[in-house]
Every structure is written in C-alpha cells, then in structure tokens.
Amino acid sequence: MVELQNVSVTYSGGVDALNNVSLKINDGDFAFVVGSSGAGKSTMIKLLLKEIDATSGTVTVNGYNLGKLKKRKIPEFRRTLGFVFQDFRLIPSMTVYENIAFVLRVLDAPLKYIRKRVPYVISLVGLHAKTNSYPDELSGGEKQRVAIARALVNDPQLIIADEPTGNIDPELSYEIVELLKGINDQGTTILMVTHEHDLVRHFGGRIINITNGEIVYDEIVTGTNAEVLPEVELAQAMENAARPRPQYAMPEDIGENNVPYVDDVIAAITSTATEQGGAEK
Amino acid sequence: MKISGIKYLANQGIENIWKNKMMAFATFCVLLISLLLVGCSVLFYINMNSMILGLGNQNEVAVYVETDTPQERVDEIGEQLRNMDNIGSVTYISKKEAYERMQSQISQGKEIFDYIDDYQFMPDGFSVTVVDNEQLRATVEAITRIENIQSADSSPQVAEFLRELRRVVTLIAGAAIIALAAVSMIMISNTTKASVFSRREEIQIMKYVGATNAFIRTPFFVEGLVTGFFSGAGAFFITWAIYRSVYNILMAQGMLINAFGAGSIVPFADIRLYCGLAYLAVGSLVGAFGSVISTRKHLDV
Ligand SMILES: Nc1ncnc2c1ncn2[C@@H]1O[C@H](COP(=O)(O)OP(=O)(O)O)[C@@H](O)[C@H]1O
Ligand SMILES: [Mg+2]
Numbered sequence: 020m021v022e023l024q025n026v027s028v029t030y031s032g033g034v035d036a037l038n039n040v041s042l043k044i045n046d047g048d049f050a051f052v053v054g055s056s057g058a059g060k061s062t063m064i065k066l067l068l069k070e071i072d073a074t075s076g077t078v079t080v081n082g083y084n085l086g087k088l089k090k091r092k093i094p095e096f097r098r099t100l101g102f103v104f105q106d107f108r109l110i111p112s113m114t115v116y117e118n119i120a121f122v123l124r125v126l127d128a129p130l131k132y133i134r135k136r137v138p139y140v141i142s143l144v145g146l147h148a149k150t151n152s153y154p155d156e157l158s159g160g161e162k163q164r165v166a167i168a169r170a171l172v173n174d175p176q177l178i179i180a181d182e183p184t185g186n187i188d189p190e191l192s193y194e195i196v197e198l199l200k201g202i203n204d205q206g207t208t209i210l211m212v213t214h215e216h217d218l219v220r221h222f223g224g225r226i227i228n229i230t231n232g233e234i235v236y237d238e239i240v241t242g243t244n245a246e247v248l249p250e251v252e253l254a255q256a257m258e259n260a261a262r263p264r265p266q267y268a269m270p271e272d273i274g275e276n277n278v279p280y281v282d283d284v285i286a287a288i289t290s291t292a293t294e295q296g297g298a299e300k
Numbered sequence: 301m302k303i304s305g306i307k308y309l310a311n312q313g314i315e316n317i318w319k320n321k322m323m324a325f326a327t328f329c330v331l332l333i334s335l336l337l338v339g340c341s342v343l344f345y346i347n348m349n350s351m352i353l354g355l356g357n358q359n360e361v362a363v364y365v366e367t368d369t370p371q372e373r374v375d376e377i378g379e380q381l382r383n384m385d386n387i388g389s390v391t392y393i394s395k396k397e398a399y400e401r402m403q404s405q406i407s408q409g410k411e412i413f414d415y416i417d418d419y420q421f422m423p424d425g426f427s428v429t430v431v432d433n434e435q436l437r438a439t440v441e442a443i444t445r446i447e448n449i450q451s452a453d454s455s456p457q458v459a460e461f462l463r464e465l466r467r468v469v470t471l472i473a474g475a476a477i478i479a480l481a482a483v484s485m486i487m488i489s490n491t492t493k494a495s496v497f498s499r500r501e502e503i504q505i506m507k508y509v510g511a512t513n514a515f516i517r518t519p520f521f522v523e524g525l526v527t528g529f530f531s532g533a534g535a536f537f538i539t540w541a542i543y544r545s546v547y548n549i550l551m552a553q554g555m556l557i558n559a560f561g562a563g564s565i566v567p568f569a570d571i572r573l574y575c576g577l578a579y580l581a582v583g584s585l586v587g588a589f590g591s592v593i594s595t596r597k598h599l600d601v
Contacts, residue, residue, distance in 0.1 A: 112316075
C-alpha cells in the first residue's frame with residue numbers, strides 16, 4: 020500500500036517538484052501515473068524508494084512511514100518492493116541469472132531456493148535462452164524484462180516502475196505493460212509512470228495525472244483494448260505461478276455506468292498539459 | 301548470515317578482481333610501489349642504525365689493572381666487570397697478548413720490541429664493550445671506581461659523534477618514511493577511489509534492491525585484501541632480490557666492512573620472516589581498508 024498525505028518536495032535549488040500531494044494506492048491496484056516532463060513524476064518515485072525525503076507531509080509505503088524510517092532500516096524496507104527504471108539499472112558485470120539472483124542473495128535466501136526461483140522468473144519473462152548473457156548482449160526490451168524479473172523475484176508487495184517503456188521500441192512497450200499486468204493479476208500492486216498516452220489508452224485502469232507538482236486527475240477508466248490478453252506462453256506461466264492473492268477490484272464508488280472512457284481522459288489531460296505549455300506526445 | 305552467503309560474498313570479491321582487471325592491476329602496482337618505497341626506507345634505516353651501533357661497539361673500553369695485582373684478583377675483577385650493568389662483552393687480555401697487540405699496532409713494532417722478551421712490564425687488562433653506547437661515560441666512570449683498576453680508556457668523542465649521527469639519521473629517515481607513507485596513502489586512496497567510482501552504479505543498484513552496507517562492502521574488502529596480499533608478496537620478493545645483491549656487493553668490499561661498520565649490515569635471513577609478514581600484513585590491510593573506505597561515499601543512496 021502506498022499513501023501520500025499532503026506531501027510537498029522542494030529541491031535545494033528552490034524548485035517545488037511536488038505541492039501538497041495526497042494519494043492512496045491500495046494493495047492489488049494497478050495505477051498509471053502520467054504527466055508531462057518535469058511535472059514531478061520521478062520525484063514521487065524517488066520519495067517512494069526513500070531516495071529523497073519529503074519536505075513536508077507523510078509518505079507511507081508497505082506499512083513503513085518513510086519520514087521516520089531510520090537509515091539502517093532502509094534496506095529492510097526496500098526488500099518489500101521491486102523497481103523498474105527507464106535505464107534498466109542492471110549490473111553490467113553480472114549475467115542475467117546473477118543480476119536476478121543477487122536480490123535473493125541480499126535476502127540470504129537458501130541456495131536451493133535461489134536455484135529454483137531464478138530460472139522460474141526468467142522463464143516468466145521469456146528469457147530462458149539468455150540466462151547466461153550479460154546485459155550488454157541484450158536488446159532494450161530484453162533488458163527491461165530482466166529488470167522486471169528482478170523486481171518480482173522476491174515476491175514484493177509493490178512494484179514501482181518509472182517510465183519502464185521509455186527506452187524501448189513502442190511495439191515492445193505493450194509487451195512490457197502486459198507483463199506488469201500479468202504480475203498485477205497475481206496480486207502485486209503496481210505503480211507505473213509513463214508519458215505514453217497510447218499505452219494508457221490501450222490498457223486503461225487507474226490513471227493519476229500530475230501536472231506542475233499537483234495531482235490534477237485521478238480516475239479509473241476502461242481501456243480501449245482491455246480484452247487483449249498477454250501472450251499465451253506468458254499466460255500459461257502466470258497460471259503456473261498462481262498464488263492466492265486478492266484480485267484487482269474496482270472501488271465501489273465507480274459503477275459500471277459512470278466509468279469514463281479513456282479517450283475523454285486523454286483529451287482532458289492533453290488539453291491541461293497544453294495549457295501549461297508542456298505538451299508531450 | 302549463512303555460510304553460503306559468506307562464501308558468496310568472498311567469491312564475489314575474488315571474481316571482481318578478474319572482472320575489473322585493469323583497476324585491480326593499477327591498485328596492485330600502486331600498492332606494490334608504495335610498499336617497496338616505504339619498506340626499503342625502513343630497511344635502510346634499520347641497517348644505518350645497526351651500522352652505527354656496530355661502530356659504537358667497536359668503541360671498546362680498554363681497562364688496565366694495576367701492574368702488580370695478583371692473578372686471583374685479576375680474575376675477580378673480570379667477574380666484577382661481567383656483573384656490571386650495560387656491559388656487553390668482557391675479554392681478558394693477558395700481559396702477553398697486550399704485548400703482542402702493542403707490537404702489531406706500532407709500525408716497526410716488531411723491531412722495537414724484539415729485544416724485550418719480558419712482557420711482565422705490561423699490565424693485565426680487559427677489553428670491554430658496552431651495550432648502550434649512550435651511557436658510555438657513566439659506565440667508564442663506574443669501571444674506574446673498581447679497586448685495583450689503573451685506568452679505563454674510551455673515546456667519548458666517538459660515542460658523542462655516533463649518538464648525534466644516530467639522532468640525525470633517525471630524524472631524516474623518520475621524516476622520509478612518513479612522507480613516503482603519506483604520498484603512498486594518497487596514491488592508494490586515489491586508485492581505490494577510481495576503482496570504486498567506476499562501479500558506483502553497481503553499488504547504487506545494490507542499495508536499491510535492499511542490500512545492507514556490510515553486504516556491499518564485504519566483496520570490496522575481500523578484493524582489496526587479496527590485491528593487497530599479492531602486492532605485499534611482490535614487494536617482498538623484489539626487496540629480497542635487491543637486498544641480497546646490495547648485501548653481496550657491500551660484503552665484497554672488505555675495506556668498507558671495517559671502516560664504516562658495514563659488517564653490521566643485517567643479513568636478509570635474519571629479517572626475512574619479519575619483513576615478509578610486515579609486507580603481507582600491511583599490504584592486505586591497506587588494500588582492504590582502502591577499498592572499503594572508498595565505497596563510503598557511494599553507499600549513501
Ligand atoms: N535533484 C534535483 N535537484 C533540483 N531539481 C530537481 C531535481 N530533480 C528534479 N528536479 C526538478 O523537479 C521538477 C520535477 O522533476 P521530475 O520529478 O524529475 O519530473 P518528471 O519525472 O515528471 O519528468 C523539475 O522541474 C526538475 O527540474
Ligand atoms: Mg521522470
């Protein structure tokens with residue numbers, strides 16, 4: 020669970036990156052965070068990873084009050100979540116296997132478990148053939164799939180993704196989001212930052228728009244193509260992985276009839292952004 | 301932490317040396333050169349000191365017993381001398397030996413003394429060396445106070461000079477060693493910093509996945525330890541080779557040996573063990589801690 024209460028962030032240079040933001044993401048949710056460049060999206064992600072601290076307000080992630088979290092407790096907290104970044108952040112001197120296994124090493128997991136779990140998540144993201152490759156030998160899409168496998172290997176409650184599709188071909192973007200959706204179906208909360216409107220339009224779900232450091236929109240919308248299923252192979256793997264986790268459910272206050280269509284939302288977002296002079300395609 | 305976890309981290313450290321060959325080699329070289337510079341200065345100082353002490357020991361005290369002292373009393377005096385403080389060796393010089401010595405020390409002594417076949421006019425004596433040359437004067441005075449001692453001669457000027465020399469050598473060598481050690485620390489710290497810097501992203505990623513500082517540092521510690529150990533070993537063998545050749549060259553110069561106390565140069569065999577252990581210990585520790593300390597700046601994410 021992620022909760023921001025009246026959170027503001029002012030960088031040392033005097034930039035107000037977030038301004039009195041309140042937000043709650045429940046367990047099992049899948050939320051897109053959209054907004055133009057410089058709006059404060061990454062700042063929010065940094066807050067959630069406790070890379071930076073809020074200037075004011077409280078940030079609670081997976082039950083940890085980050086403002087009060089002691090430095091030596093940070094590792095413990097970070098083990099409860101997974102992250103995926105635009106720039107992949109794989110360790111170049113480690114193979115795909117080692118990059119993913121490292122997370123479990125950190126947890127001091129039994130070797131036997133590591134040897135079973137790592138190949139399993141590698142097969143989930145469809146990279147079995149690349150197990151012993153180094154990041155340099157992979158395409159952008161493959162690298163990001165490794166990053167996703169790493170994010171989910173320790174079965175986190177929450178995966179945070181900052182523009183995970185930013186550095187890969189648009190066609191492959193869908194694959195990445197489908198992968199994240201599949202993980203979400205197993206009960207993991209996912210918070211994904213993107214500025215690719217096509218993706219958001221396609222998948223729908225909860226959409227949070229940040230503009231100039233403020234949340235200007237936060238609704239659940241139906242995707243234009245929500246019925247598109249992940250690749251068969253992937254679906255099969257996910258089924259095998261089935262764990263008893265609460266399924267993603269829509270909040271009651273949004274009934275069947277008043278679900279806004281995503282295109283309206285996008286139109287609204289785009290017009291706001293244009294007004295702000297920071298439109299992005 | 302499980303044994304397998306510790307083994308993993310140690311393995312990571314060793315693998316990292318291989319994965320970062322260039323940086324590891326640079327660290328190895330810098331450590332090796334630093335160890336050599338400091339090590340050789342220390343050895344040089346040890347030998348200077350030993351040579352000066354050697355010269356001091358050649359500075360014997362000639363003790364003369366009154367001429368008509370009975371032999372039993374002479375033996376007693378010998379015993380008394382041996383029991384005194386700060387006495388190194390006591391060698392009895394009989395009248396006959398003293399006579400022969402005098403003959404050989406004076407040029408044409410043979411001719412001059414040849415017609416005297418009675419050496420009874422010579423006093424009995426002792427050649428005494430002191431342990432601490434600095435206290436020579438006090439010791440000589442104490443010897444003079446013994447009954448039946450005619451005189452005890454030494455050259456306090458030599459002792460004074462040697463004391464001064466030792467002080468100067470200690471000061472210069474000390475300053476040089478400290479300066480070299482300081483320069484080495486700077487070089488080593490820059491090298492390890494560069495080595496760690498090239499892997500700062502790796503460290504940050506590890507922090508993001510929830511690795512503790514200790515977990516991240518352990519491989520760096522092992523890496524530095526192993527690199528430093530090899531630098532120490534390298535420095536040891538190079539020192540050994542240099543030391544042996546210098547030693548042999550000096551020993552071949554008989555004149556030097558006597559004139560400058562080169563006879564007191566410490567044979568390598570006497571210090572091999574300490575030298576080796578010191579190199580390995582200092583190399584490993586400096587390598588390990590240099591590497592660990594350099595990670596600090598990058599761990600704060
Ligand atoms: N480390 C920083 N120091 C100062 N200002 C920053 C820093 N990081 C981001 N900013 C500023 O904060 C604002 C929000 O940035 P960011 O959260 O990265 O935006 P987004 O991810 O939405 O593009 C921008 O104006 C940016 O210039
Ligand atoms: Mg950003």
